[in-house]
Amino acid sequence: MNRRTGERGPRRLPLLVATAMGLVAILATFLVTREVSGGSGPDCGVRLEVNSSTEKGDLLAELAKKYNTSGRELTDGKCARVTVSETSSGVAMDALAQGWDEKRDGAPEPQAWTPTSSLWLTLLTEKGTASDRTVLTGDEPVSLATSPLTIAMPRPMAEAVGWPEKKIGWRDILSLTEKGWGSLGHPEWGRFSLGKDNPHTSTSGLAATVAAFYAATGRSSDLTLDQVKDPKSRAFVSGVEAGVLHYGSDATAYMANLAEADAKGQALSYASAVTVQEQLIHLYNQGSPTGDVKLLGKGKKPKVPLVAVHPDDGTLMLDHPFVVLPSAGGEQRAAAADFSAFLLEAAQQRRFQQLGFRDHEGNAGRELAASVSLPDEGKRKLSLIDPPSPQVLGAILDSWDELRKKARVLLVMDVSGSMNQSAGGGQSRMEAAKKAAVAALDLYHPDDEVGLWAFSTETADHREPYREILPPRPIKAGKSQLTTSINGLSAEGGTALYATVRAAQQAALSGLDTDRINAVVVLTDGKNEYPADNDLDALLRDIDATQLERSVRVFTVAFSDQADFDTLSEISAATKATSYDARDPAVIDKVMVSVISNF
Template sequence: MSAQTRNRILFTVYTLFSVCVFVAALAYPPVRPLAPAPLRDWLGAQTSALVSSFNLPAVFAGRVTIEISSSNTKEDWMNAVAEKFNAEQHAIASGQIIEVKVAHVTSGGSQKAILDGKSTPTVWSPGDQSWVDGANEVWVDRTGRPLVPDLCPPTVLAPIGFSMWRPMAETLGWPDTPISWDDIARLSADPEGWAALGHPEWGTFKFGHTHPDYSNVGLLMMTALAYSIEGKTSGLTADEVYSADVTEAFAAVELNTYHYGVQNRPLMQVLAQRGPQYLHAVTSSEAETLKTNAEFADTMRFPLVFIFPAKGTYWSEQPYCLLDADWVTPEQREAAAIFRDYLLAPDQQSLAVDNYVRPIDQSISLRAPLSLENGADPRVTRDSVPALASPTAEVASAVKDVFHQTKRKATVMLVIDTSGSMEGEKIRNAITSSVNFVKRLHPDDEIYAFGFGFPEFVDLGGGRAGDISEGLIDSLNGMFANGNTPLYDAVCEATSRMNQLKADDEADGERRLYGIVLLSDGADTSSARSENQMFDCLPSGEDAAGIKIFTIAYGDDANKDVLLRIANRTNGKNFAGDPETIESVYNSISAEQ
């Protein structure tokens, strides 16, 4: 008899016994308590001990909870499987019922959170083994032992490649003609753009990808580009990543990259909502492409399709890794192993297809939604598009280095609310985080800043980060809170200044990314302009090369609706922050520019 069946029988017996006791109590109610309170408490404690000694199910013996930090690519599948598993009341040998909780994370972000001690999961399931190898390297340096000593079995396949509008993909030959990273790099480098392929109406190629410092898709796709240029599927070295050919290919792609991001899902949402006039393709997983088609089918001009990089790609095996950490108990290890086996069972593997990911179990046939009609090519397998070897920690570092070297440089303007309501911890933490943001900039980025409060604007100047950062940091550290909140006027002033900087760059033939970071803790109180006039000042958001505004609603009194609309209108992003979280907000904005 299985433990699960035994527990159900015990539960049924106990339930019937409880009902009998309840009925008896109704039939023969006591006139007064049968025992004084101290004695009743003692009897209760003895009963609990007796229940434990009989190893009864978790309704008496308690629960064991396992927390899983899981790459968000497989979010729908993990949610479905965890819900099913929890409903079935699986137990460990002691009788404790297992409760599975899943947090959907980015691979890079979760790695950093674990290493920083901010996340303590039982199981970590990033997109690729390379993130585990990198974490193990750091953990061994710190503790003398790996964080994940055992092999991590793959759970599902979530291949990564390009998500592109169907007419554009068909122009490149999809689905029957192989399309490689080399083809994308050549299209990016061609000043004629799509005109060279018979479609001048589409203009030059416009690309987007997630940031390799944070995103599994971002890191692996840039590594795949290096592999493609080198003509290899394994054994890539750091020296090859730093080579002139690979660096040139990175530069060609980055020259026409207009949108970054921490996570793939928000990037796909921008692609779908803004349409083919904004971006033509982004790096993505097959799962996200299909999910986006389903979610935005009624509003998109064309459907999206998923393109496998022909020379090889990462099939993103989504490893399931049990952590050997002080916070993981023996009971959690046992529970995690039971859930692992459950994930790999045929029923759950078949469920993967319904949730846009491919089963590890190759005996399970692919079906809709993994179909050509929906934008996926089920004919492609690891036999036709080889799996690339995961990057070593050294290669991953080199890929990030070359990305930062070739990435189009940014011009950023910090616009900081210095009104009286920012007094105290708010202004201190906002300034500290702003200073750290400036320190993270590339020397060739440009940074400008001004505060709005009293007097109306405090201009701190700006210029090339490598030249003016120290002086700007001194000026930021000298700011204090005072006055009112001319929020609308500040937005228009920042937009006007950035428009002029952009026009000057374009006159000099320079192509940069432009972003305004707007932090405010309250509603407008003193602008000459109205809210409608402020929105008239904003860039339209239709141009991928336009100015993006990243807004931070700082504290509970911020005008969250207006700040959200400003960000959405300009293809920026809205964040909620407070004095405790503002540093992480600025970190996220760094990855968007």
Template sequence: MGRHSSMPDGYGSATADPRPRSRGRTVAIATALVLVVAAGTALAIRSDLLGIGDGCDGSVSLGVMASPDVAPALRDAADRVHEQKITSDGNCLDITVTASESYKVAETLRRQGDRSDFQVWVPDSSLWIKRVTQNSKAVPVTAAGTFASSPIGVGMVPSAAKSFGWPNKTYSWTELTGAAMEGDAVRLGAADPARSATGLLALTKLSAAAQKSGDGDGTEAAAMAKVLAQRTSDNDGQLMDTVARDSSGTEAGNPRRNEALIVSEQAAFTHNAEVGDDGALDLFYPKDGSPALDYPFSLVDESALTTDESRAALRFMTLLSAPDGRSIMEKHGFRTEDTSSPETVAAQAGGRSPQPYAEPSADPATDEQVEQTLGMWTITVQSARITTVVDASGSMGNLVPNRGQSRMEVTKASMLAALRTFTPEDEIGLWEFSTHLDGNRDYKRLVPTERLGDRKGAGTQLDRLNAAFTSLQPVPDGATGLYDTTLAAYQEATSGYRNGKFNALVVVTDGKNEDPGSISRSNLISRLEELSDPERPVPLIAIAVGPDTDKDEIEQIAAATGGSGHLVNDPADIQEVILNAIIKAGARTN
């Protein structure tokens, strides 16, 4: 197919660049200078800051934690620094590059784990920076800029690509994946969107495209997610190991091997360079635009860095944005700001004209779209374990304006509708609460939290729940025992945590706490914070119904668990609120 197994070398000399200095490089340097000044370092522009030193007054160590795909290129850049004795303020740079999956590093930083061996983090996507900064208690991470990118497409073994009309036929994301999934036309693999920016960005693009084409309720997107989940690998590296060697014949027909993969251009580039023509991928670039990995250069706990470390980080980032650095990145299959044409990289990755490899994504995903997609993925591919707790105080008998039904009747109908969206593998339970429902307890367990498909006696768990929801009635003169109930339910939900499932507690109430003998709000919040464990997340989804509730109160209580509080004026909206809250909570627990 005319490919070469070696890396392309048509990028010019690493030491000479006749082009004028670009605005992109100027911006990168200026940004870095601002960052160092902001960190309290008075930076004097010296002649050796951007040049090569003749010797070293000393050395400064810099640890760089990088995504596995970009780590080899960064090591080459670090070797160049060592070979040329590039200095920062007279100090030689001792740069150590360690490869680690971005999702693992993000979790370490979110939970304030040990990061003593690195001062710079280069994940494959800014998504991970946002994941860390969502937690106010996380280790601070400062994105200083990007120096490389790689668009995402669908790579296929040649026999599959030929059947899809490559390279002359172009597809949108939904057309391409839909055709691949239709009738098992081709075995399509992807990396887990909860652990892979490539998988998440592609699925987000798919979901957005499906919504534009009329998938208002997300049914089509969820169906695609379920199909993708059947051939999902834990991470991008494992995904590349699943591709069939097409020319061998036997592997192409092996049902365990994938004939198509959702991959970055750089991953396809590296794969093709390793295998040569025998087993190389052809790459489709969807015509509605390819989302891209952007490789942010980030400082970890910037305020704790020494002056020498800050300047060393600045020096290294400057090199990556300079001609030498760009050359190294492009030779490893990355695009840079100054790549005049992506044709050489795309060709090695399996792209051919008229595939639209030069077209960026027209509509980059918003943070909200990414979060929505991640939550959808979580609840689609993982079964859930959810305990629902419903207010049965006397005020639930009040009529809902313009409906002619009580709050309880409308609430039950909405909860039953929500129940129908779960599968037999999901675990759902039901409590009710008021005051003194069970002796001195304000709550009563009506149905234990078990699999909906489990059968006991004549019916299933789903049958028992339907009957229990239907029989809920307001307790005459019953008050709202919210605090004690919430604590007891959360204690049980956390003690019954199930690994591999989405665990949550849903509390629906139409009033404020009215039990004078209960614990205080501050004590409740403290206890919930003690029980909450990021390693075993159980978000509380609190829903306040009607005008007698306190939205601030339920938001404070829910926030103590990493959950969310919601106010609805009409109980009929409970179903939608629950499902949306579960989706958002699913995104946060990943």
């Protein structure tokens, strides 16, 4: 790996935004390997690897560079050099629970970790106990900054609900989900739609799920297992989940789609609300919808800004803890203590505030207060809830698995002749794709409905370039048949990508179930090779998601270095979905996990 001064470490970015001719294309990628180094200072003997949650990775990289060139010394006269990598909190928690593997996890093993919330420390401790492994040192974590979970809403929609005068909470979200915008005099806005992440991977998704359970009981602390299991609580949470557009692993996907809709003058056509930490609303309003701090002041600000709704029936303060891990030696522990102390100094805390965080004591900076229209300049007391006990937090996640909105997915697999080429490891692309697709079936809920198509071009046996293998049916009844059908696929012909995407979306629309997350997943190793349908602009017009109630998202997976990733990204962006990069076949299993996290 090439190490370059002042750059960010190996990074698992679920989403990047590429802007081309006004189009914001959402690209899901893995393993961007850049590492922070310490500038031209001394060759320090103590090296410290810190793994950060994604929303503050850029900032910590910046501050690590400042620390490395500050001339600070440890108590024994040595100095430390800090490097930063970033991984989403839920993914990092799983990696630490299993035992960090640099090759598997795409980043160096850290000696210190700073997720978005201490909720992940709770879950990691529970996993460590279950596997009889020491996963944390037991040292008290240090909060580097704070940011409350909020419900981000386009300003006109928030005002229609009564913001800022009226107190708004999760019960209002439930009511809007059930009654729609027509109940507030805006039938033109259609159904209320909520952007919410998967709580197993995303902090905002986890915190929102916890907050919804608290709101269901009317409590702010001491939530019990019986209350989580209570039918009334479950009905409340299930009602909130019913409004979800689709799930995901990073809230910046929703923000990027909102930015694209805003740029087209359709800011109110995508999501009515998104559950995110407050800091991301600031970045969005300052022209950085994907959270890239380098775009602050340079990106185009939205025509319709978002406002931060702090639920009056309870929200969590995300505390960005900094913890030393058992992998740290004595000198690294000293370096971690010194680096965390450096981050709590006034200058660094002010830098956190400038980027939309509150400081470690919960104080908002003037930039945040102005950007997200905080009442009373951010000094109004929030309705905070206490984090649940480890047992209750585990029960909440288990309950979500049962209560979440179910999906209806059409899996469309490329079976063109190029899929017979090698994917490395002694298997063809077809074999690797089939293996990943079959393994992914275990990630669906038993009540999710999944169907299967295959496509190439016309062959001697098939007049159409695409064909239905199995219609969507519940996994609990159809998994065995899906497995057999996927394993039975064989490759021949060319790649009729455009015709297949159009037909698959139309088929999904014809069977649209508005009580489910409806989606198409296209896995391909190539580019369009079908002269009968070779007009990309026409395809993009045909699949453009302008009417959300009659739209089906098309998630695409590029599965070889020959895949037309740019075009796949445009296709997914047109449907307000995500394109995933598996051009390295070795990551296809990880990619499929991320794809299924949307459902």
